[in-house]
Amino acid sequence: MPRSIPQGPSRRLLLAGALAAVSAAVTGCSSDSEASSSGGSKRLRIGYFAFPSGDLIVKNRKLLEKALPDYKITWIKFDSGASVNQAFLGKSLDIAALGSSPFARGISGSSPIPYKVAFILDVAGENEALxxxxxxxxxxxxxxxxxxVATPFASTSHYSLLAALEGAGLKPSDVKLVDLQPQAIIAAWQRKDIDAAYVWLPTLDELRESGTQLTSSKEIGAGGKPTLDLAVVSDELIAKDPKAIDTWRKVEAEALELLKSDPDGAVEAVAAELSISKADAKAQLAQGVFLTPDEVASADWLGTDGSPGKLLTYVSDTARFLADQKQIDAAPSEDAVRKAFYLKGLPDVLK
Structure with a gap:
């Protein structure tokens, strides 16, 4: 809802709505998930975005299902990091894609969300822009x-928009910020209800057809405020089934390798998942920055067991920026951020 409207549904009602949607998605995808779980079969509930990445390759090629044949695996699509955070609060997810900004929000405050970052899916480039x-x-x-200006609040795009405004000498109050999800942004754009939007692919490409790009997350990242698509795992899954996490990370690493070793196959998988042409899928993938598995576990990014990488600094800096912008009450300590990293087994489990 627009920030300018102080009244509105409570967080509890918003959470209830989000959880109802998640529950419906799970039920729709797998009506026998509860039965299989009670019958002894393990399950994994995975949140993902309809966004060009290795995650879609894992899903399309059923890499995780093949690696864990005894598991009931349910893929649940989300539109933004805010709804992923709400789903983790309601214990409706085990693993999910999540932007670095909503992750920084999630581990802030007196009651941080019980999850940890365990992998990096991609680094935002020209695939998110204003x-x-x-x-x-x-x-x-x-x-x-x-x-x-519209953007999905509590997202990496929201964070990058605030950084762009600051870089141009503007305060958030200098513009009218509107909280809209990607599909709603397209509708508002077509009605001319909004003048600009910061959002990600594939919505971004639709806006580019009748718009002018002002900046991108690649530019903002080069200026010191990078954003990333992370993957987080619930504390409960870490405690109960760390081997499943290792297997999941291994297939995500395989997908990153396939992006480079089999680009045509990667394009085909992403095109199928997004229901777009191969040409469009290829163009969208080209706008992202995908690390190799070795880079993911390097000191420059996620790091290894006992030695967090520069992502620790990026998340800490993001949280401090959000606190300065009054988006969160206070930034977490570096120790709190460090505790929100799950690095056990790295880098060996990616090989």
Whole structure:
């Protein structure tokens, strides 16, 4: 809902709605999940985004199902990190894709969400960007003053938008920020209800057709505020089934390898999952930054067991920025961020 409206549903009602949607998704995908769980078969509930990444290759090629044939695996699609956070609060997920900004939010506060980052899916590049509608009279970020700008709140795009505004000498109050999910952004754009939007693929490409790109997450990252698509696992799964986490990380690493060793196959899988042409899938994949498994577990990124990488600094910096922007009450300590990393087995489990 727009930030300018102080009244609205309580967090409890929002959470209930989100959990109801998650429950419906799980039921729709697997009506016998409860029965199989009670019958002794283990299950994994995995949250994902319809976003070009190795995650979609794992899903499309059923890499995890083949590696864990005795498990009941359910894939649940989400539109934003905020809803993923709500689902983890309701214990409706075991593993999920999650942006670095909503992750920083999730581990902040007196009651952090019980999950930990265990993998890096990709680094945001040109696949997230700020686009102004042609005809709105906006040629640069500074030109957004007094304009209506949409983004999914509590997302990496929201974080990058705030960073872009700050870089242009604007405060969030200098623009009218509107909280919209990707599909709602398209509708608002077509009605000319909004002047600009910061969002990710594939919605982003639709906006580019009738808009002007002002900046991207690649540029903002180069300026010191990178964002990433992470993968998190619940504390409960870590305690109960760490071997399943190792297997999941191994197939995610395989997908990263396939992006480079079999680009045509990767394109085909992503095109099938997003119901787009191979040409579009290829173009969208080209806009992301995908690490190799060795890079994921390197000191430059996630790190290894006992030695967190630079992601620790990136998440800490993100949380401090969000606190400075009054998006969260206070940033977590570095020790709290460190405890939100699950690095056991790295780098060996990726081989």
């Amino acid at each position: 686009v102004a509608r042609k005809g709105a009279g906006i040629s640069d970020v500074a030109g957004l003053k007094g304009k209506t």
